[in-house]
Amino acid sequence: xxxxxxSLAIWVPILGAVPVFWVGSERRTLVxxxxxxxxxxxxxxxxxxxTGFDATLSGxxxxxxxxxxxxxxxxxxxxxxxxxxxxxxxxxxITVMVVLAGWEVIEDKQAQYMGAFLIxxxxxxxxxxxxxxxxxxxxxxxxxxxxxxxxxxxxxxNRVYAAFKxxxxxxxxxxxxxxxxxxxxxxxxxxxxxxxxxxxxxxxAPQILIFIAFLVSFAVKVPMWPVHxxxxxxxxxxxxxGSVVLAAIALKLGAYGFVRFSLPIVxxxxxxxxxFIIALSLIAVIYIGFVALVQxxxxxxxxxxxxxxxGFVTLGFFIFNQIGVEGALxxxxxHGFVSAAMFLCVGVMYDRMHSRMIADYGGVVNTMPKFxxxxxxxxxxxxxxxxxxxxxxxxxxxxxxxxxxxxxxxxSATTLILGAAYTLWMVKRVVFGAVANAHVAELKDIGGREFxxxxxxxxxxxxxxxxxxxxxxxxxxxxxxxLKHVAASKL
Amino acid sequence: MLNNFVMPDLYPAAPEIFLLLMSFLVLFVDLIFxxxxxxxxxxxxxxxxxxxxxxxxxxxxxxxxxxxxxxxxDDLLSDFLKLMTYLAVIxxxxxxxxxxxxxxxxxxxxxxxxxxxxxGMMVMxxxxxxxxxxxxxxxxxxxxxxxxxxxxxSPRCTEAAMKYFVLGALASGLLLYGMSMIYxxxxxxxxxxxxxxxxxxxxxxxxxxxxxxxxVAGIAFKLGLVPFHMWIxxxxxxxxxxxxxxxxxxxxxxxxxxxxxxxxxALFGLAVDWQQMLLIMAVLSIGLGNLAAIAQTNIKRxxxxxxxxxxxxxxLGLMSGxxxxxxxxxxxxxxxxxxLYYTVAYxxxxxxxxxxxxxxxxxGYEAENLEDFKGLNKRSxxxxxxxxxxxxxxxxxxxxxxxxxxxxxxxxxxxxxYTAVAVIAVMFSLVGAFYYLRVVKLMYFDTPVDSASITAGxxxxxxxxxxxxxxxxxxxxxxxxxxxxxxxxxxxx
Numbered sequence: 001x002x003x004x005x006x007s008l009a010i011w012v013p014i015l016g017a018v019p020v021f022w023v024g025s026e027r028r029t030l031v032x033x034x035x036x037x038x039x040x041x042x043x044x045x046x047x048x049x050x051t052g053f054d055a056t057l058s059g060x061x062x063x064x065x066x067x068x069x070x071x072x073x074x075x076x077x078x079x080x081x082x083x084x085x086x087x088x089x090x091x092x093x094i095t096v097m098v099v100l101a102g103w104e105v106i107e108d109k110q111a112q113y114m115g116a117f118l119i120x121x122x123x124x125x126x127x128x129x130x131x132x133x134x135x136x137x138x139x140x141x142x143x144x145x146x147x148x149x150x151x152x153x154x155x156x157x158n159r160v161y162a163a164f165k166x167x168x169x170x171x172x173x174x175x176x177x178x179x180x181x182x183x184x185x186x187x188x189x190x191x192x193x194x195x196x197x198x199x200x201x202x203x204x205a206p207q208i209l210i211f212i213a214f215l216v217s218f219a220v221k222v223p224m225w226p227v228h229x230x231x232x233x234x235x236x237x238x239x240x241x242g243s244v245v246l247a248a249i250a251l252k253l254g255a256y257g258f259v260r261f262s263l264p265i266v267x268x269x270x271x272x273x274x275x276f277i278i279a280l281s282l283i284a285v286i287y288i289g290f291v292a293l294v295q296x297x298x299x300x301x302x303x304x305x306x307x308x309x310x311g312f313v314t315l316g317f318f319i320f321n322q323i324g325v326e327g328a329l330x331x332x333x334x335h336g337f338v339s340a341a342m343f344l345c346v347g348v349m350y351d352r353m354h355s356r357m358i359a360d361y362g363g364v365v366n367t368m369p370k371f372x373x374x375x376x377x378x379x380x381x382x383x384x385x386x387x388x389x390x391x392x393x394x395x396x397x398x399x400x401x402x403x404x405x406x407x408x409x410x411x412s413a414t415t416l417i418l419g420a421a422y423t424l425w426m427v428k429r430v431v432f433g434a435v436a437n438a439h440v441a442e443l444k445d446i447g448g449r450e451f452x453x454x455x456x457x458x459x460x461x462x463x464x465x466x467x468x469x470x471x472x473x474x475x476x477x478x479x480x481x482x483l484k485h486v487a488a489s490k491l
Numbered sequence: 492m493l494n495n496f497v498m499p500d501l502y503p504a505a506p507e508i509f510l511l512l513m514s515f516l517v518l519f520v521d522l523i524f525x526x527x528x529x530x531x532x533x534x535x536x537x538x539x540x541x542x543x544x545x546x547x548x549x550x551x552x553x554x555x556x557x558x559x560x561x562x563x564x565d566d567l568l569s570d571f572l573k574l575m576t577y578l579a580v581i582x583x584x585x586x587x588x589x590x591x592x593x594x595x596x597x598x599x600x601x602x603x604x605x606x607x608x609x610x611g612m613m614v615m616x617x618x619x620x621x622x623x624x625x626x627x628x629x630x631x632x633x634x635x636x637x638x639x640x641x642x643x644x645s646p647r648c649t650e651a652a653m654k655y656f657v658l659g660a661l662a663s664g665l666l667l668y669g670m671s672m673i674y675x676x677x678x679x680x681x682x683x684x685x686x687x688x689x690x691x692x693x694x695x696x697x698x699x700x701x702x703x704x705x706x707v708a709g710i711a712f713k714l715g716l717v718p719f720h721m722w723i724x725x726x727x728x729x730x731x732x733x734x735x736x737x738x739x740x741x742x743x744x745x746x747x748x749x750x751x752x753x754x755x756x757a758l759f760g761l762a763v764d765w766q767q768m769l770l771i772m773a774v775l776s777i778g779l780g781n782l783a784a785i786a787q788t789n790i791k792r793x794x795x796x797x798x799x800x801x802x803x804x805x806x807l808g809l810m811s812g813x814x815x816x817x818x819x820x821x822x823x824x825x826x827x828x829x830x831l832y833y834t835v836a837y838x839x840x841x842x843x844x845x846x847x848x849x850x851x852x853x854x855g856y857e858a859e860n861l862e863d864f865k866g867l868n869k870r871s872x873x874x875x876x877x878x879x880x881x882x883x884x885x886x887x888x889x890x891x892x893x894x895x896x897x898x899x900x901x902x903x904x905x906x907x908x909y910t911a912v913a914v915i916a917v918m919f920s921l922v923g924a925f926y927y928l929r930v931v932k933l934m935y936f937d938t939p940v941d942s943a944s945i946t947a948g949x950x951x952x953x954x955x956x957x958x959x960x961x962x963x964x965x966x967x968x969x970x971x972x973x974x975x976x977x978x979x980x981x982x983x984x
Contacts, residue, residue, distance in 0.1 A: 021872075069895070071973040072902065112872070134898070138889035145883060148928070152936040153868075160936055164928060171888075171924055175917040178898070182905045182913075 005048055005062050006078040006129045009088055013042040013095065014122035017115040025111040032103055035114035039099045042121060043092040049085055055474045058082075058481035060131060060195070068135070072185070074192050077132040082478035083259055083329060084128045086471060087252055090336045091128070093460075094248045095121040098241040100453045101344055105351050106154065106239070113154055117241060120146040124249050128256065133181040133192040136260075140253065141174050147242065147250065155237040162230075162237035169230040173217035180213035184265070198264045201490050204272075211269035214262045215277075221254030224277075224314060225284040228307045235303035236356070240347030243299065247306050247339035252332050255313045259325075263317065264485040270318070271486075277318045282411050284311025289418030293425070298346045298356045301426055302339065305382060308415065309335050315412055316397040319404040320486055325479050326472055327396025333471060334381075334389035334464060341378040341457040345371070348450055349430075352443055358429050362436025367443040372431045374446075374454045379427040381461045383420035389464035500558040503565030505550055506543040506573060507613050513539040514606045521599030529597055533588065536602040537581055540609070544577045553982055557619055561681050564619035568751075568983035571975065572616045572744045579741040579838055580609050582954060586846045587733030589948050593854040596641055596731060604641070605737065608634035612745035618752055621670040621680040628666070628713070631745060632659050635738060639730040651729020658712070658722045666709025672702025673758070682757040689760030703761055706753060707768050713746040714802045717775035724783075727795035732852060732859065735791055736845035739798055740838045747834045750809060751827065762813040769810035770912065776803030777916050781923040791859050793926060794844055797885060798837075800923060805833040807916060808900040811907035822906060824984065828977040829899035835972060836884075836896035836965070843881040843958040850874060850947045850955055858941070864930055866939030874945070874952075875934045877959030884962045886927035887920050891966035899973065 016038030023031050053061060060079030068076040080088065098117050106113045123146070126139035144167055152163035185192050188200050202210070220227045231251075235243045263270050285308050292304035309331065316328025348371060349364070350356055365372035381388035384395075394415065402409030435441050446454070464471060501508060517539070521532045547570050555566040584605070591597040611631025618624035636659065640652035674680050676698040677688035688694050712719040727735045754765050780800025787793040808830035812823040851858030851867075858864075868875040884891030897920065904913045965972055 067970075069970045069973065071970060071977060072899075109868075112868075138894070141894075142889050145879075145888060148931070149935055152932060160932060163932070163936070164925070167928060168921065168924060172921055175921055176914070178901065179905065179910065179913055179917060182898075182902050183910065185902070186906055 003062060003064050006064055008045040009125045010122045012045055013038060013118040017118040020111055020115045023111060025109050028110060031111045031114060035099050038118055039096045043096050046089050046092045050089055053085055053474055056477060058477040073190050074134045075132045076135060077193060078129045079131045080129050082475035085474060086333055087128045088125050090333055091121060091124045091249045094244060094340055097453050098244055100449060101347060102241045103449055116146040116150050127253055131194050133194055137178055137181060144170055150242040151234055151238045154239040159237040162233040165230045166234040169220055173220035176213040177217035180210045198485055204268060204491060207266040207269035211262055211266045211273055218254040218257040222251060222310050222314060223307060224280050225288060231307060232300050232303040236297060236299045240343060243343040244340045247343055248336040251306060251310055255332055258317050264482060267486045268489055268491055274318045277314060278408060281311040281315035284308055285412055285415050289415060292422040296358055298358055301422060302342045306339050312394060312397050316400060319400050321400050321403055322479060322483060323396050324400025326475060327393050327400055329475055330468060330471060331393025331397060334393045337457055337460050338378060338381045338390055341454060342382060344453060345375045345378060348446060353439055358426060361430040361440060363433045363440055364431045366435050367440060368445040371446045374458055375431060376427055377458055379423045383423040384416055387465045389461045391465060392468045503556045503558045504563055506546045507610060509546055510539060510543050510606060510610050514603060517602055525599050532599050532602045536606060537584055540577045540581050544574055547573050555983060562620040562623045563617050565617060566983040568979045569617045571979040572748050573613055575835060576612050576741045576744050579842060582842050583737045583740060585950050585954050586736060586849050589951060590733050590849050590852060601641055604634045604638045612741060615745040616748040619682050624749060625667060629663060638734045639726060642731050647729045651726045655722055655726045662709050662712035665705045669702045669705030669709060672698055682752055685757040686759060699761060700764055703758060703764055707765055710750050710753060711772055713749060715799050716772040716802055716806060717779045720799045723799055724792050724795040728789060728792045732845060732848050739841045739845060743834055743838055766810045766813055769806050773803045773806040774912060774915060776800060777919045781919045784926045788861055789859055790848060790861050801837045804897060804900050805830050808833055808903045811903040814907050824977060824981050826903040828980045829903040831976045831980060832899050832973055833896040836892045840881050840885050840893055840962055843962060846955045846958060847878050850945060850951060853946050861933060863941055864933045865937040867934040869939050871945055877955060878934060879931055880959050880963050882927040882930050886924040892962050895966060895969040
């Protein structure tokens, strides 16, 4: 029984999208409840992954194996370890939030909107549990299709440009990865199994080429400076749900790729290139932090804040110590909750005012007190306040960085100032002060549905900040194992 | 003299003979009932092709049999390619029924020319001799010239037919010239005989290579590779859409067979030479095809340039069978079967794409501009989804069959050591993704300009749905078709 769980996590949302399309957008109530049912079912089937997970094992669990393309020895091979399992839960949880967030706002083609998100949720789960190179690639690239449609069909005024930029940018990276995957297949004597590749001996020159191919692919996805420019465009133009999924899940795919492919398969090249990656990460943390400071558009500000936070994640991976890597993983999950909540908050205001400009707001707390409380809380989490999830990850990465090199740690710690500066300054201008104009005066506070969504996220953020042990516990053994692979030379 | 006459074994050529005999019947039926009951000729054509398929299936024994004094071969590869050809032609006939009827073009000639073109393709597929190959090629080409000009009152069609004829005749001339050179050097016109002579190495190399260049030029013309691609956009654009669909589908199988039989079966000894030529043409085709397609506003022209780039990918697989002049059975089968798989996948997608153009066309209206796809999602979500599948498949995005076709070809190319070429090829497929995405953009992000409801008949709708879903299904379960392609090739090499 256990062995079917990952397949369920992938295919329940994807197949569940079929009846959603079938019902069609005319029957709005039915479509919404059906989508919610599918999303909740998709979340429920992932719960046993956590409860049944054995945190003492470092290997893959819930493994499923079946031949898929016998011609090239491609397998339908699924499995999770402590690194990937939390992301499947996070993804399925966020999907429920997204369905709830699109409940009333999406008026046009709602069935297609919901269906696209459900399909994407299944594909993302597939990325996190695929252990076969081709299977991973197939999910990785297929997930571009629903996102492209979501940005282009339900996005803002400049949506077409943003959708194309998003698709082509990410495709550019993944195509090079495909070449690297095929090269590894031939080099390993005919295996696409990622775990086999972890034991493959590769010379230094090909290691560096493979590292670069993976780097291009994952750096675009993370996104790392200087290939980050698609993200602000995509975030600003995407509908709220699209921004949420992009920030909470899609960005994690790139970081996850580093852990699953780059570090264990080409460890020597990873060590060799680490200073370069660390430099890029620090640029992302500091420079992009400053860029975020000057934004006038709230969504853009949060987008830049995401890039800056993801810089922390890549930094944590490439300092190669336990606390750094674990901190980066915690940061990824925390950022999943916090950035999702931030985008949902902006979405709540946008639905009422149809503006994302900071200048159009002011004194929101006077008309929307409940909302303001939650928004301020998430802003605190985003700037890394202790007792929120944002603090745990950042603190661990900074500790790891100082262990690695004091000045790297010092530079990365500036995020605590910068993050607080851009987030809280935005909150000050939007939430506090006198009521800025008549539109703000007419604002209605959030209803029960919106409160439920934001409240659930707030509870997760708080829980993770106060008691992160359940999260770090599951990943401990797997991170240990990963670092062992990274430490061993494959030359 | 008569005493020496030996009746050739007709059994291997049974489908061809059946088709020829049935074509006479179609001729008679059209003569008698053509004015009143046009559907009879159409039905009979489909029945003929189904009969051919049945005969091919029944007579297929997996053995390689030569007949007509070693001029004609029946092997597993030819059976497979013929079956695919029948399938493509039948689909084309169903797709185009209403289109041709609306324009008064569903005359007896149409069905006869289609049948004779199919016969030509079958002969090409089964050719074991240079002359048989040439015969089949000419039968196919002449029928196609006629088909392009079938709407004889349209200046655009006639112009396209003229262009096609002049350039096609030139290409045939080049091919024939190349064949005669190789005959001069090896003393044989038989494919097996040429291979034998090359193997013994007694022939004069300069003459052989000289002939090879002409031969490759002829093949490249039929495949539509740069720099012999000029006819493709004009003919695709000028011909009635149904005929474009025909040219863009089944003949690709015949062209694949021609390339394989002439280059691999006959001139394998010169592989190092033709590999270089194919490599250059493949890269140029992928590059130019993808770049030029971006500039098109007419979907038929866009698909024409896309066809050029797709054939470039196919040839990339075809040329990867030899590594540094060394023959390795596994690499060879891998490469040729990837090219075959690519051809099958491409024809399936191409039929679907032109099927969409036919779906949106109606009496007195040709939906051939990209603009006509605007807002299709509002007019018909189902068919917009089908076109989405086909476009993403053509762009090589998984889970669709086009991705696995590209994957197989890239794998073959990297295995043969052409990693840099593979990188160039994937970079151009990034360029290509742009214009396929644009079609999706028009369908999903824009509002419709043409709000007329879709009037196409049930047969077209059904077939198009099956076609679109097949593109997805072969992507989700690519194994079976890959295995069939590999087996067909392995048993016939």
